[in-house]
Amino acid sequence: MHELPITESILNIVISYAEKNAVKKVMAINLQVGMLSDLEDEWIQRYFDHLSRGTVAEGAKLKIERMPIKLQCNLCATLYEVEKTNIGDTVCPGCGKNDGKLISGREYHIRDMEVQ
């Protein structure tokens, strides 16, 4: 349900980059969204289609890359991926301890955009 404010924020950032770069039309926007987010791809596209009417980004396709949940071990610095429902229950493959901090999986980033 929080797709609407997220979508507004995406549109504002995209329009500001389009103005700075003399863009005629935004074709696609590449997003990176963490696997921990409950964002619905379909709804974010629908909201975007509605909000972007009459702007340089009208008709742009949102391409969402889901970013894995990654922890870094506080003891030996090993990076490892974990499943969504099992974040705190996974031990470090480097040292076998369970003391990792979340470093990826909650992203809400615009990576880049394809424009004319």
Added chain:
Amino acid sequence: MEGVRLIEVKEDILADNIKIAAGVRQRLSNTKTMLLNLMSSPGSGKTSLILKTFEGLKDSIRLGVIEADIDSTVDAEKVAARGIPAIQLRTGGFCHLDATMVTQGIDALAANKLDLIIIENVGNLVCPAEFDTGAHKNVMILSVPEGDDKPLKYPLMFSICDVLLVNKIDYLSLSDFDMVALRKRVLALNPNIKIIEVSCKTGAGIGDWIDWLNKEVAAFSLSV
């Protein structure tokens, strides 16, 4: 047809909110006012817990409440009727509070004269977990009738909270809620979370919650 080119953006979509939230935290730290964000499903007992909390703290801590509702003032009226400074924010259909809305609440509350502000967030286990409100501590309630499977459905919420209050434990004998399974599921997501079993109705466990709050508010006041 003109060729398509790629423009690098590399922007955080939530950057504005993250920045405003950091400002809220700093501003309240300056006046030694701890901000606590209380989240849960609708009907799990947020307002009842706030009333119980006020009873337990009123001699030691100056408490204020920011109530958020999609479109009603029922909760703020209940809280204000007990003499607790309270402000109601209507989110106008939004399913969560963001740091800008919280700023409005703090402005209206004379926050510098308070030791603790509790935000009663919109009843929802999904969206509030995504938006930093500027709170120093995040606390959630799960009530027994909701079931012990909720950590499997809403892992983000359980993973961002400092405390989980399991409310309505007076219903345990009537349900197949498995407290051992719940604890295991929650700790798998968040090994550092503190779990306190309470009943706002019977008062069971409320003393443990009040003890935690007293300690945290005292430690906060010394740390900022």
